[in-house]
Amino acid sequence: MNQERSTAATKTDDDPEVARRARTRARQDLARGAAESSGSVVSRTLLRDAGLSYLDIRSEVAAGRWRTHGLQTVALHSGDLTVEEHRWRIVWETGGDIAAIDGATALQAAGLRAYTEDQIHVSVVHRCTVKKVAGSRLHKVVRRLPDELVGAGLPRTKSPVAALRGAYWAASDRQAALILLMTVQQRLATPDQLLSWSKRLRGRKRRGFIRDVVGYLGDGVQSLGELDFARLCRARGLPEPTRQALVEGTRGRMYLDVRWDAHRLVVEIDGVQHREGLQVSADNLGRNEVTLRDDRVLRIDLIGLRLHEDEFMDQVARGLSVA
Known part of the structure; x- marks a missing residue:
């Protein structure tokens, strides 16, 4: 046996x-x-x-x-690569341990929804010599901050860093504002985190614009003073409005951001907090009350006003001329 x-x-x-x-x-x-x-x-x-x-x-x-x-x-298979596997491929083909997924792609890897980007953004320190890989967009950064990368998994930058770099690298101001706004709205980073990191990161362009947008995200309606809506009205030759006008409603007292009493025209400036949670319902109730009193209400969001100043101010002028 x-x-x-x-x-x-x-x-x-x-x-x-x-x-x-x-x-x-x-x-x-x-x-x-x-x-x-x-x-x-x-x-x-x-x-x-x-x-x-x-x-x-x-x-x-x-x-x-x-x-x-x-x-x-x-x-370790013969099929097509998934989105996540493509990101790993870009890192390894670009430069292994010196490359990291960055910008809008890093935000997508962190969970950013409803944002489409054709290319995979990857960054390396400027002194490194690497090759460009098809399907990616290579960015060289001045330096890699010691704590800017996540600790495990796909090599990528933390969300506040990714959002700011994504805004610096965006094709337009509108795209830059969208990246920052969606990052905060989807709670991938807070306005305070963006503000803190913005003091450590320096982009090559639209620095002032990004500083303003980050301020709007953090301060909401209070940043109206920075924007100085009254100054925009004077530049257009429009009459001076009353700011923070107090009116009585069925739900008590409420403040209107901007109002021309003689023209019965109201402009409401929406900060980021107007887009989230129950604040939307409260604001709508207030606006409806004003409209029922025969005042007309124009809605302008801060970032939209920064991006489309002429179009919004044209609407204000038309509202006053109609009255």
Whole structure:
């Protein structure tokens, strides 16, 4: 009986097919361990550190079990890459441990919803020499702050950093404001965090604009003093309005941001807090009360006024001329 077992073991050891399957299982186990934090993609460097050789990788690729995506990225499957796997690929193909997902892409990785961006944004320190990778947009930053990256998972910047850089890199002021606004609205960063990080990060363009928008996000309606709506009216030759006009309503006293008593025209300036939660209902009740008194109400949001000053002030002028 013992002799029969010994003979069977010898046949197993000598069977090339059995040995091949054992090597395949060993490779796949090592590769899965190397890709533990990145899903089903891994870099050649990590595979090498895990004990796999160039020949091991080539064998798995030739067998159709794995697939390469560039010079550094290996997928442990033969299908198309997911969005998350594409982000890992961009990091490895750009520069491995010196590259990080940044800007709007880092916000999307953190959970930003309803924002579409065709390219994957990646940043490296300006002194690094790296190659541009198809499907990505490479940004060189002056320096990498010690605490700007998240601690685990996909190498990416923290949301306040990503939002500010995304605003600096945006194609237009409108896109920059949208990135900052959505970041705060979806609670990926607070206005205070944006303000704090903005003192440490310096972009090459629209610095003043971003400073204003961050101020609006933090102060809401109080930043109307910075915007100086009365100054805009004077520049247009419009009559001086009454600010914070007090009126009595069925729900008690309420303040109107701007009102021309003789023209029965009201302008309400919406800060960010007007877009969230129950504040919307309270504001609508107040506006409806004013409208029922035969006053006309124009709604202007602070960021919209910053982006579309001429169009909004044209509407105010038309409202006064109609009256």
